[in-house]
Amino acid sequence: MSVTSTHDTEITVAADIPLVRIVREFDAPPAKVFRAHVDPELVVQWLGPRSTVMTVDHYDCRTGGSYRYVHASDGEEYGFYGSFHEVRPTELIVQTFTFEGMPDGVALERLVFEDLGDGRTRLIGTSLADSFADRDAMIASGMEHGIREGYERLDELLAS
């Protein structure tokens, strides 16, 4: 498969607060990248891991709105929900994020759509968990999932 994107995702795991920062650039203007985050019909096309089927229960991406979606994989269902606290078109989404398997935990997520000009966007996402344990479990779940998905496919995808 051909891989045309060369904008590698940058991850920063903060040492002093339970925060993860993800930075990625896109060859599309902020309005378009924003739309792909707001329209549930578009969100389902990219947000869920490839091996899972993402079903949106509701996805009301506007200030004061809320969302819930389910990732189904191998007969298992994983639900996620949260509130949209601030949604400013083409600029900013502030939302909460909770995994239904850990209902006491909530992360505060902030997505900034930075206009780089020339139809390009830098997306800066930060996720602040309410404890180091939760933040690290979040990273760990990514790891477990990575094993399930198989290294080969990721390698194939990431091969340049």
Next chain:
Amino acid sequence: MSAEALSRVFSALADPTRRDIVARLAVADATVNELAAPYDVTLQAVSKHLKVLADAGLVSRSRDGQRRPVHLEAEVFDLMTKWIERYRREAEERYRRLDELLRTLPEDGPPAPPIEGASR
């Protein structure tokens, strides 16, 4: 490496003095005295920091006679790096799908955010 183990590593590194100690041990093994020298703290305080690092599996003390130098367990670092790299790759995989979507998405979509999205 379990999530709890990873958590211990992260919290051990949350302290600036401990991060500094780790950075110095990355260069070479050192005794507690050597490690304590640049800081305006007691040997006891440094020993306490080393205990936190040891509990996280980040450092060990060898049985090298009286010196008993502190040694950085680089493989624990490598493991942590691998976990973060895996997480990063997950995000990258997700965003490559988004790249693909953005390529096919027409420029003039409905005004964002779509209010009617509420009922979809």
